[in-house]
Amino acid sequence: MPDKDFYDQVYQVVRLIPAGRVTSYGAIAAYLGAKSGSRMVGYAMNNCTGIEPPVPAHRVVNRNGLLTGKFHFHPNSLMEEMLASEGIKVEDDKVIDFKAVYWDPSIELAL
């Protein structure tokens, strides 16, 4: 699979997400330049399971702060547990105070 570097880019950014913070697929996509490739980010995450080092995909949610990929985790409840373990409150599969814990790579990593 060529362009695997794209995935690595995504993984790298996700790994840079500080604990207790979350970001959106679109933000990562935009940071990588594929602002319209939000799906690609999610697709990359799909492959993140089983790679090394592990990627904190639980810190990545959709634009609504919804844990869309929650069902993709081994135990579908692991995601919110990990988030809760980092201080992120999750309710009804969505992040509480999303904007408060939001972490935008385009800003935090500020090129």
Place this chain on the structure above:
DNA sequence: AACATGACGTCGC
């Protein structure tokens, strides 16, 4: 090479 799919996002109704 073409078709179908996907952990999203945005526009339209």
Place this chain on the structure above:
DNA sequence: AGCGACGCCATGT
């Protein structure tokens, strides 16, 4: 405000 459809780009078959 809630639901449906289209668009984008890369991957796999």
